[in-house]
Amino acid sequence: MTSRKTVEAFEVAATEANLLESGGAGQWGLTFRRFMGRTSGVIGLSIVTLLVLMAIFAPVIAPYGPDQVLIGKEDVRPREKPCVHILGCDPEKPQHIMGTDGNVRDEFSRIIHGARVSLTLGFFTVTLALLVGSTLGALAGYIGGWFDNVIMRVMDVILGFPSLLLAIAIVAVLGPGLENALIAIAIVSIPAYARVMRAQVLSIRETDFVSASRALGANARQILLRRVVPNAMTPLVVLATLGVATAILEAAGLSFLGLGAQPPTAEWGTMLASERNNLFTSPHLVFFPGFAIMITVLGFNLMGDGLRDALDPSLNR
Amino acid sequence: MKQRHIWFVLLLALALVAAACSNSGGDTTTTQATTTTVQETTTTTTRAPDPDFVGRVIDAGGCDYGGRVEKITAVDEFTVEFDLCGPHPAFLAQIAFSVFGIQPEEHLEATGGAPIGDPVGTGPYSLKEWVRGDSVVFERNDAYYGQVAPHQTAVLKWATESAGRLLELQSGAADGMTFPGPEDFAVIEADPNLVLLNKPEPNIFYMGFTDIFPPFDDVRVRKAIALAMDRQRIIDTFYPPGSEVASHFTPCSVQFGCEGDSWYDQDVEAAKALLAEAGLADGFSTKIFYRDVTRGYLPTPGNVAADIQAQLKETLNIDAEIVQMESGEFIQQCSSAGQCDGIHLLGWTGDYPHITNFLDFHFGDGVVQFGNGHPEIYDLLTEASQTPDSAVAGPLYEQANNAIKELVPMVPIAHGATAFATTSNVEGAYAPPWGQVLFNLWDNGTDTLVFVQGNEPISLYCADESDGESLRACAQVVEALYSYTPSGDVQPQLATECVPNDDLSVWTCTLRQGVVFHDGSTFDANDVLASFEAGLVASSPLHTGNSGTFDYYSYLWNGLIDAEG
Numbered sequence: 001m002t003s004r005k006t007v008e009a010f011e012v013a014a015t016e017a018n019l020l021e022s023g024g025a026g027q028w029g030l031t032f033r034r035f036m037g038r039t040s041g042v043i044g045l046s047i048v049t050l051l052v053l054m055a056i057f058a059p060v061i062a063p064y065g066p067d068q069v070l071i072g073k074e075d076v077r078p079r080e081k082p083c084v085h086i087l088g089c090d091p092e093k094p095q096h097i098m099g100t101d102g103n104v105r106d107e108f109s110r111i112i113h114g115a116r117v118s119l120t121l122g123f124f125t126v127t128l129a130l131l132v133g134s135t136l137g138a139l140a141g142y143i144g145g146w147f148d149n150v151i152m153r154v155m156d157v158i159l160g161f162p163s164l165l166l167a168i169a170i171v172a173v174l175g176p177g178l179e180n181a182l183i184a185i186a187i188v189s190i191p192a193y194a195r196v197m198r199a200q201v202l203s204i205r206e207t208d209f210v211s212a213s214r215a216l217g218a219n220a221r222q223i224l225l226r227r228v229v230p231n232a233m234t235p236l237v238v239l240a241t242l243g244v245a246t247a248i249l250e251a252a253g254l255s256f257l258g259l260g261a262q263p264p265t266a267e268w269g270t271m272l273a274s275e276r277n278n279l280f281t282s283p284h285l286v287f288f289p290g291f292a293i294m295i296t297v298l299g300f301n302l303m304g305d306g307l308r309d310a311l312d313p314s315l316n317r
Numbered sequence: 318m319k320q321r322h323i324w325f326v327l328l329l330a331l332a333l334v335a336a337a338c339s340n341s342g343g344d345t346t347t348t349q350a351t352t353t354t355v356q357e358t359t360t361t362t363t364r365a366p367d368p369d370f371v372g373r374v375i376d377a378g379g380c381d382y383g384g385r386v387e388k389i390t391a392v393d394e395f396t397v398e399f400d401l402c403g404p405h406p407a408f409l410a411q412i413a414f415s416v417f418g419i420q421p422e423e424h425l426e427a428t429g430g431a432p433i434g435d436p437v438g439t440g441p442y443s444l445k446e447w448v449r450g451d452s453v454v455f456e457r458n459d460a461y462y463g464q465v466a467p468h469q470t471a472v473l474k475w476a477t478e479s480a481g482r483l484l485e486l487q488s489g490a491a492d493g494m495t496f497p498g499p500e501d502f503a504v505i506e507a508d509p510n511l512v513l514l515n516k517p518e519p520n521i522f523y524m525g526f527t528d529i530f531p532p533f534d535d536v537r538v539r540k541a542i543a544l545a546m547d548r549q550r551i552i553d554t555f556y557p558p559g560s561e562v563a564s565h566f567t568p569c570s571v572q573f574g575c576e577g578d579s580w581y582d583q584d585v586e587a588a589k590a591l592l593a594e595a596g597l598a599d600g601f602s603t604k605i606f607y608r609d610v611t612r613g614y615l616p617t618p619g620n621v622a623a624d625i626q627a628q629l630k631e632t633l634n635i636d637a638e639i640v641q642m643e644s645g646e647f648i649q650q651c652s653s654a655g656q657c658d659g660i661h662l663l664g665w666t667g668d669y670p671h672i673t674n675f676l677d678f679h680f681g682d683g684v685v686q687f688g689n690g691h692p693e694i695y696d697l698l699t700e701a702s703q704t705p706d707s708a709v710a711g712p713l714y715e716q717a718n719n720a721i722k723e724l725v726p727m728v729p730i731a732h733g734a735t736a737f738a739t740t741s742n743v744e745g746a747y748a749p750p751w752g753q754v755l756f757n758l759w760d761n762g763t764d765t766l767v768f769v770q771g772n773e774p775i776s777l778y779c780a781d782e783s784d785g786e787s788l789r790a791c792a793q794v795v796e797a798l799y800s801y802t803p804s805g806d807v808q809p810q811l812a813t814e815c816v817p818n819d820d821l822s823v824w825t826c827t828l829r830q831g832v833v834f835h836d837g838s839t840f841d842a843n844d845v846l847a848s849f850e851a852g853l854v855a856s857s858p859l860h861t862g863n864s865g866t867f868d869y870y871s872y873l874w875n876g877l878i879d880a881e882g
Contacts, residue, residue: 067627069624069627071550071553071554071624072550077554078554078555078620079500102617102620102623103620103623103624103627258641262638263619263622263623264623264626264627264639274620274623277478277498278500280480281500
């Protein structure tokens with residue numbers, strides 16, 4: 001969850017940070033070297049890369065379709081235990097390395113295809129929230145006055161609700177479904193981006209190079225788009241990376257409650273929910289989706305942490 | 318001295334005669350029969366009714382209110398006459414339902430018609446204590462006229478999850494439990510310390526169509542879906558052993574239930590052809606409504622819904638979106654109001670062993686669950702339900718079943734098997750198809766019997782309850798005029814017999830004499846009248862109850878007397 005504390009920490013870091021206009025290849029090269037020097041960040045990046053590859057090549061990797069019911073096609077029962085031939089499973093039996101689910105579908109194929117759903121949802125949610133949030137934040141910070149007040153108070157109100165609770169309320173109004181879950185999660189994540197962006201804009205617009213641009217006759221739009229926003233992006237990139245993890249987790253939460261992805265969509269939260277009563281009889285059906293969610297969130301969090309460290313100019317040596 | 322001997326011999330002879338006569342009604346269980354004989358000689362005495370007895374009367378003032386009861390009269394101390402508004406062949410099966418349990422007139426008056434936590438009855442146990450949130454404790458009724466419980470105390474507990482109930486059974490904390498989960502059937506059978514008791518519960522799970530919504534207004538579409546479904550696959554995969562593919566809506570264990578042709582076998586090609594004929598060769602989009610509530614007829618709702626969705630897609634290219642609804646809203650929208658625009662997955666568990674309880678409730682005149690209803694079906698049902706002669710009614714039900722098959726208001730899928738489980742040291746354990754299990758027939762060899770069910774009773778005044786959890790608790794304490802045997806037949810309980818007139822519209826019940834309530838009062842006809850008045854007469858001061866809806870009174874007697882509006 002993007003808590004208020006995290007958001008404030010970002011604002012402080014961003015304000016304190018002595019952000020200068022330095023950009024270009026030199027800066028990004030330095031960042032990349034610093035990122036690669038940290039083990040946790042590299043692990044995060046590897047996990048995320050693997051997941052993305054898994055999502056892209058899902059139909060190639062998965063032995064079955066995600067919704068393919070195997071009743072009558074193979075000799076398997078619902079909730080069959082995992083069967084891996086090289087680990088000593090009877091070669092006569094069809095191989096299902098994560099077993100089958102309650103509707104006799106291959107669990108492994110569903111987990112692989114689930115990566116598609118979760119990653120797509122994560123990226124689109126964050127993109128939407130980032131676009132809306134940073135636009136609002138930039139305008140509020142640059143225009144100031146009553147406009148700033150109105151926008152930021154609205155953001156405060158949204159931030160005042162526990163994010164998952166607000167998402168549930170929004171989905172309750174819009175109706176259950178993956179698209180609506182995406183919109184709901186995007187809405188609850190907007191304030192974080194708006195606040196960070198506003199703080200950045202407030203500090204950057206007072207810098208000398210902005211004053212210089214203004215003195216040279218640049219209008220407000222040029223200053224905002226050419227000078228301020230590009231320089232304010234750094235903390236937002238980090239926040240967005242961490243935001244993907246949060247979004248995936250919240251989407252799984254909504255789906256678990258039956259408000260997100262609807263059956264038969266192979267979504268990890270939905271898969272977890274439908275088998276939660278069989279925890280003791282078929283633990284694999286709860287373990288694998290849970291593990292998939294965990295590893296994905298871990299990957300994005302590690303990557304986000306690594307990025308933050310790499311991009312933090314106060315760590316300049 | 319000699320005279321005394323003669324008296325003694327005479328008394329003995331009299332007692333033997335009384336025993337022979339009173340037992341001629343016949344009990345069906347062997348264990349019960351032997352004990353009952355002994356008990357009845359000691360308690361059943363026949364005497365002339367009290368001439369000063371002033372009987373109560375329930376008078377609906379005619380039949381215009383639409384209900385079934387015209388008048389109930391306490392003719393004398395031990396005779397009650399039910400004057401009904403038409404022939405009622407299912408009368409006995411219906412009054413055996415434990416909702417119609419008899420409590421003392423004085424007790425109902427003293428509690429203002431709401432003995433919610435302190436029922437008084439004539440049953441094998443009296444209520445000792447209801448520890449809210451924990452258990453209901455029953456104490457043996459030593460003066461019971463039937464089989465006296467072998468243990469002093471019976472305890473009824475509850476655990477929502479079937480896994481939790483099984484755990485209590487396995488640990489020895491309980492002697493019996495209701496409804497193990499389908500995945501636990503094999504576990505119980507494999508455990509030498511546990512016994513699985515099949516409960517031949519007459520139920521039906523079906524896919525319903527509300528035919529006011531296109532494309533289900535076209536019978537070809539409904540029939541296509543009926544032909545496309547692989548019902549055997551659903552039973553094999555998601556139902557516990559012992560479940561059956563439904564050949565008819567009503568299970569065969571109910572008389573006339575499966576007269577007529579069996580349901581369609583799967584024929585995907587014919588289904589596709591029919592759908593193409595209806596102009597939907599490429600399939601269509603619809604919704605599948607269901608509630609995530611486990612019942613004997615539907616042990617795994619989510620999986621079955623997903624499989625039906627998959628089958629519709631595979632066979633007819635129908636894109637069905639699954640919509641899970643909250644239980645109360647689902648029943649209201651899909652069943653009561655008939656407003657579900659798609660396919661709804663619902664089922665029915667019989668209340669009493671008569672085909673009207675299945676067919677009339679679903680396909681009778683005025684039922685909107687499946688749309689406008691079909692006169693081809695309900696005209697036959699109305700006629701059959703008013704036919705006293707079962708030889709005439711049988712062919713009518715056969716025609717009705719065939720009409721249902723032809724018009725496909727729903728697709729019957731399964732008769733689900735359900736079970737109870739006990740520890741292997743319990744003797745006499747049984748799981749009845751109708752009515753409630755009575756703990757006095759169970760003997761675990763100790764002084765306390767513990768039984769675990771799914772939920773806490775809502776109240777212990779069952780005239781105003783409809784859930785099995787409450788009814789199971791009530792049945793231990795309160796008895797009705799008739800009851801169900803462990804095998805599911807009806808038998809006289811507080812009545813010794815109820816005799817109909819020729820057209821089955823007037824039933825005269827002779828009551829058992831010498832029965833004493835747990836509070837010491839004697840059972841007579843006015844107790845029957847007061848109990849029925851409390852449930853049936855909306856204007857009576859006794860008509861209070863728990864929620865005050867008296868669902869089963871109003872449904873089984875076609876409405877309450879003096880109900881407003």
